[in-house]
Amino acid sequence: MSPVHTRTKNTKNALWPSLLAPALHGSDALCAVSAHGVRVRYADGSELLDASSGLWNTNIGYGNEAIARAAADALRDASYLSVFRYENSYARAAAAALVELCGADTYGRVLFSTSGGAANDLVMKLARHYHALRGEDRRKLVVGLRGSYHGLTYGSFALTGEDLGQQVYGVDQRLIRHVDPNDPTGIRTLMERQGQMVAAVVVEPVLGSGAVPLTEEYVDELLRLRDEYGFLLVADEVATGFGRTGDFFASQRWSARPDLLVTSKGLTNGTGAAAAVIASHTVADAFDTAGAMLTHGETQAGTPVTCAVILATIAEMRRLDAVALGRALALRLDAELTRLVDEHPWVTGTTGVGCFRSLRLTTPDGEPLPQARVPELVAAIRTAGAIVHPGVHGIQLFPALTYTDAELTELMDRIRAGLALFTRGPIPAAVPTEVPA
Structure with missing residues (x-):
């Protein structure tokens, strides 16, 4: 049994901040x-x-009055409503706004989460379940890029392509594969060997570590391989979304849309613990046709206050x-x-x-x-x-x-x-x- 140490009461350093020596x-x-x-x-x-825009998330600056009012109104009128076995009108409105923003011709449904890392966990589950519904249970591999960053929850930590001590924490990467960014030969070679077992390829349009954009040539190869091998292509736009790269979403410049789009940081202008996964009609229809329920839920996802500030952030982005x-x-x-x-x-x-x-x-x-x-x-x-x-x-x-x-x-x-x-x-x-x- 570990000993319990006692010391003089001192709350000055009660906070244990993240990633600070x-x-x-x-x-x-x-x-x-x-x-x-x-x-x-x-x-x-x-x-x-x-x-640094906070942690890359206050895309329209601190202290926006319209966003603050939206949060206050939602907290007063509907302090907590869930999307766990329920729906709420705030989440419905925010989902509709995001589908419109991303393109209703391609996208049809939105799943809410609480962080970019948790949303990437959700994406990996969603992709594997999607293929299982289509009779392809063996598609469990998820491919990421070396040097990428997708979060520090266990799933997203495994997907992250930078060595950040995953081995120390016992992170299981057996179903993860990493390839070099902007190297079409590397991803094609992997697909030739294991493409029939790949559920999804997840990429940041601009790698967060080092600000390295994916080339048009590389993205086009990913799109060709998607058509050839049938995996889902996921754009992790946690950092690149909401105007950061010159478009509302960086993947809007791709020659074809990703199957799943992940957004978080700019989604609430940094005011709430929120993320969203925007799913294509193809993915959503597979679940609807099968009557299948995705096993995922987060207590604080899709709450009135976060969805109200999502709507206010979109409105303010447009107004400004x-x-x-x-x-x-x-x-x-x-x-x-x-x-x-x-x-x-x-x-x-x-x-x-x-x-x-x-x-x-x-x-x-x-x-x-x-x-x-x-x-x-x-x-x-x-x-x-x-x-x-x-x-x-x-x-x-x-x-x-x-x-x-x-x-x-x-x-x-x-x-x-x-x-x-x-x-x-x-x-x-x-x-x-x-x-x-």
Whole structure:
């Protein structure tokens, strides 16, 4: 039996934050107290310009009044209603809005979840059940991409193609296969060997780790292989949805639609624990025809408050013309990042698309910036007044689509100041880099 240790009562560090080194627990410099627009205030009194849109999810900025009113009204009028063996009118309305948004010619049903990770768990169950209904019980394999990130629940953790310690946690990956992104030969070779056992291929249109977009050639090969081998193609748009890459959803630029589309981060503008899986008519009809019930449910999925803010977020995105704002911002951001590459000897490249970008750095000896130094870089930029996300050999930027010209200029000035501080000498790290959002 493990001993129970007692100590003097102290609740200051009662919070156990996610993915933060224990030495940094309780730091007022990392304890946010309020946020408005694109700025976050911390318990130590500092106010920082946020270039990460929260955790890539406040796509139209903090403190939107219409979204706040929608949440308050729903909490007052229908504090909790379930979609577990029931329906509710809020969930019906939000589902209809999402089907319309994604395209009712392709999509017909929506399943609500509470996070991107949980939604990817749902997707894997849904794909396997779909094939079982069609008499193909052997289709259990799910294919992901190396370097991908799909979440940290057990199913999505298994699907994640980056080594984040899955073995330590006993994550079972026996029914998962990983292939290299943007390598048509690799995915075709896998299908030639095991295609008849593949239930689904799940891809991020832009890999969250490193902001690497899938090429048109690669997506077209996935679509051809789907037609040839019969698996479901899933677009994990948890991070890319709601205007982040220049369209409401990145997969809208594909030559054909995915069978399942997953969205979460921008879905409520970061105000609720919500995700949605939008299912094609083909998938939904298989369940309806068989009268089959999918075994999945989450207590807090599809509640009135989350569905009310989904509806309000969609309405505000349209009112602000946020997708167009994001496209215009992306052009300015691209010019600024290109200029930074040209002027700073350590900054050697930028990847990504739209307002989903990364900066890659090398050291003076020409080697990629070691990952161990990325926290120091993030801390230096934070000291200069901006919040950026750790990336592969550098940083990642996810500004709100509503950034003004003046705010973008201010952001780039702070990033330059942080880079200058970083190149002068060691800075104590303030954030981890092992796991993306």
